[in-house]
Amino acid sequence: MSGAARAPDEERIARVALNRLAEPGDPRMASVVGELGAVAVRDHLLSERDLQGLATDVAGRLAALDPVGDLERAARRGIRFVVPGDEEWPAGLDDLAAAEPLQGSGGPPLGLWVRGPLPLSELASSVAVVGSRSSSMYGVQVAGDLAAGIAREGHGVVSGAAFGIDVAAHRGALGAQGVTVAVLACGVDRAYPLSHRALLDHLADHFAVVAETPPGCAPTKLRFLSRNRLIAALSRGTVVVEAADRSGALNTASWASRLHRAVMGVPGPVTSEPSVGVHELLRSGAGTLVTRAADVLELVGSAGDHLVEPRRAPERPRDRLPRRDRQVLDAVPLVRPAPSDAIARTAGMGLVEVRSTLERLAARSLVLGSAEGWRLAPEP
Amino acid sequence: MSGAARAPDEERIARVALNRLAEPGDPRMASVVGELGAVAVRDHLLSERDLQGLATDVAGRLAALDPVGDLERAARRGIRFVVPGDEEWPAGLDDLAAAEPLQGSGGPPLGLWVRGPLPLSELASSVAVVGSRSSSMYGVQVAGDLAAGIAREGHGVVSGAAFGIDVAAHRGALGAQGVTVAVLACGVDRAYPLSHRALLDHLADHFAVVAETPPGCAPTKLRFLSRNRLIAALSRGTVVVEAADRSGALNTASWASRLHRAVMGVPGPVTSEPSVGVHELLRSGAGTLVTRAADVLELVGSAGDHLVEPRRAPERPRDRLPRRDRQVLDAVPLVRPAPSDAIARTAGMGLVEVRSTLERLAARSLVLGSAEGWRLAPEP
Numbered sequence A, B: 001m002s003g004a005a006r007a008p009d010e011e012r013i014a015r016v017a018l019n020r021l022a023e024p025g026d027p028r029m030a031s032v033v034g035e036l037g038a039v040a041v042r043d044h045l046l047s048e049r050d051l052q053g054l055a056t057d058v059a060g061r062l063a064a065l066d067p068v069g070d071l072e073r074a075a076r077r078g079i080r081f082v083v084p085g086d087e088e089w090p091a092g093l094d095d096l097a098a099a100e101p102l103q104g105s106g107g108p109p110l111g112l113w114v115r116g117p118l119p120l121s122e123l124a125s126s127v128a129v130v131g132s133r134s135s136s137m138y139g140v141q142v143a144g145d146l147a148a149g150i151a152r153e154g155h156g157v158v159s160g161a162a163f164g165i166d167v168a169a170h171r172g173a174l175g176a177q178g179v180t181v182a183v184l185a186c187g188v189d190r191a192y193p194l195s196h197r198a199l200l201d202h203l204a205d206h207f208a209v210v211a212e213t214p215p216g217c218a219p220t221k222l223r224f225l226s227r228n229r230l231i232a233a234l235s236r237g238t239v240v241v242e243a244a245d246r247s248g249a250l251n252t253a254s255w256a257s258r259l260h261r262a263v264m265g266v267p268g269p270v271t272s273e274p275s276v277g278v279h280e281l282l283r284s285g286a287g288t289l290v291t292r293a294a295d296v297l298e299l300v301g302s303a304g305d306h307l308v309e310p311r312r313a314p315e316r317p318r319d320r321l322p323r324r325d326r327q328v329l330d331a332v333p334l335v336r337p338a339p340s341d342a343i344a345r346t347a348g349m350g351l352v353e354v355r356s357t358l359e360r361l362a363a364r365s366l367v368l369g370s371a372e373g374w375r376l377a378p379e380p
Helices: A009-021 A027-036 A038-046 A057-063 A067-076 A091-097 A137-152 A165-175 A194-206 A221-234 A248-258 A273-283 A293-300 A323-331 A340-347 A351-363 B009-021 B027-036 B038-046 B057-063 B067-076 B091-097 B137-152 B165-175 B194-206 B221-234 B248-258 B273-283 B293-300 B323-331 B340-347 B351-363
Strands: A079-082 A112-115 A127-130 A157-159 A180-184 A208-211 A237-240 A262-265 A367-370 A373-376 B079-082 B112-115 B127-130 B157-159 B180-184 B208-211 B237-240 B262-265 B367-370 B373-376
Touching: A009 A027, A009 A038, A009 A057, A009 A067, A009 A079, A027 A038, A027 A091, A038 A057, A057 B351, A067 A079, A091 A221, A127 A137, A127 A165, A127 A221, A127 A248, A127 A293, A137 A157, A137 A165, A137 A293, A157 A165, A157 A221, A165 A180, A165 A194, A180 A194, A180 A221, A194 A208, A208 A221, A221 A248, A221 B323, A237 A248, A237 A273, A237 A293, A248 A262, A248 A273, A262 A273, A262 A293, A323 A340, A323 A351, A323 B221, A340 A351, A340 A373, A351 A367, A351 B057, B009 B027, B009 B038, B009 B057, B009 B067, B009 B079, B027 B038, B027 B091, B038 B057, B067 B079, B091 B221, B127 B137, B127 B165, B127 B221, B127 B248, B127 B293, B137 B157, B137 B165, B137 B293, B157 B165, B157 B221, B165 B180, B165 B194, B180 B194, B180 B221, B194 B208, B208 B221, B221 B248, B237 B248, B237 B273, B237 B293, B248 B262, B248 B273, B262 B273, B262 B293, B323 B340, B323 B351, B340 B351, B340 B373, B351 B367
Parallel strands: A127 A157, A127 A237, A157 A180, A180 A208, A237 A262, B127 B157, B127 B237, B157 B180, B180 B208, B237 B262
Antiparallel strands: A079 A112, A112 A208, A367 A373, B079 B112, B112 B208, B367 B373
16 A cells, blocks of 8 residues: 555544444444544544443444554454545445345445555456356356356456355366455455355465455355345446345445446246346346346447347358249259249249249359259258 | 138238239238228239330239139138138237348238138247257257147147247147147248148148248248248247357347337356257346246236246244354254354354244244253254
């Protein structure tokens, strides 16, 4: 961070304290800090007294915190606390200020704890690839391929760290030598689930592991819900690869929608339980169907960057023929030549018109004429 | 047809003749007959002379036709020619008059050759289920289940008679004791492919086999394209189950769209070639994703008839708790009771608030209090 713009330390310290006092994603805290600044809010809360003139519960808890020590301890472990005003503060997070809370979570984070060398601002063109823990082999394969394709085009990948789709997305991006970042519901020094410790360490060594929850803290259901809004806000669009009915991935998709980001879903067999939530997302019109990285990049890329070539079989000369010509051509045999009156009968057209049409088709090398009659020319 | 309203025989006979003269789906013929009536058009064409004063090619061919004989021969084989004005004429076909031609085909048919007892008007609430010949096992299974579900709800099924999805749809509807109708690109007395002879005979015995192409005539590429518009026009909506890139099923979907019918697609694995065309249809927004008969019927049913219950896991009491209550609940251990101050620390909340919240949660049987502290109540 040397030389880069930084927020004043006093504000950062106050944010560390308030971030520990409040739960991640408490929309009231975000709102009042956004209005008054963290220093003023902290000082106000510290001075609160109850009816007996005693420090309130909140004031007591706040006074007992050690935000300067928190920052120092974190720094020793390579963890920084990024706040608004820092050069790397991702502008996308500010969009959270205008979005309605969802299931009680909302607002921009007071700051983000980051472990890893990647400046968060480099996620500006990233794509979130999320999905079920209870994924299928199909989902894992598709998530990996998709993330690899996104990464190969120079877009970062953002996901959680859960089993299934999240990890498949990170692995796909890594395999394509791309940038990929995990956003956690616990402290960035923790691994949840534990078996992803090595993957998270690798991400922290090369890119970044991010959390709103302070270091040392455990994940809770609420923290997962609050975390999802960060995944959506940090990226330009969210792809749901597989999601059962109540999957958190659908919560992330709702956040992407609230933040006016692209919401995308990868379909799967309608017989597959892990695809039910994605199909519902697509059926309701809340998300756009994508099948490959090019589809995703068309939706999240800068205009014109990634225009998808619609998949089509190559056009053949006969496709552009006028209707009456095709009608004649349809009546010409493939192998055994037929005389023009037989072709006219088959085509249900007059002999005069059929003869002139056959001449025209021969000139375009679509039919071959001989003494025995006409047959189709072999396709080039 | 005894007692039912019928178009005048003269008009029917003229339509039989013009139907044999022109190719199915010739939009110019449909348009001029729609304007002047078939009798006037036939008489005009019969009187046409070329520059030498000779009957034109068209006039000659028309004069050589035997429409009365055609009708008699057809009737002997149980085949009728249904024209506008007949009581069973499906009103939906008239929508073709206002739709732009597509790949040279368009307009209402001059009439439909029908083999089978079902009055065509009974298809008014039917659904077209179409797809690739080169279908997968998955597609065949899904098409059959979907058609069965549609048929069970009293809606007819309309399809072609090709290998793959078409036949799977008919079989599914038959298995559910439903109504199902095949629309052919050849004469209704022919079987194409030949191996579907028994299925087509069964449909003709119980329901209907329909074609615009006169009896005896072979299918051509153009006739398939013209046939597709009839499948779309006869039904209230078209579901594409599997379709590769240039599948005729997508042509049927385009017709459904032109006719302001519901266009639907069943997704599949993105790795499956037969689903590529369906995914493109859904991705482009031209069709709505459906996964089951209930989804289809919601889109084609009369308003309110079939409202889909969104699939959701049952809501649990904790889902409706206010955010601060859930925050406390998240901090309560599952097995070993914890004292309220430990819970307050875990929740990151003040002790006073946590204590009153725990009492409230206990009153709702969400937590259990004891001398050792608090733990979660078992879910009911």
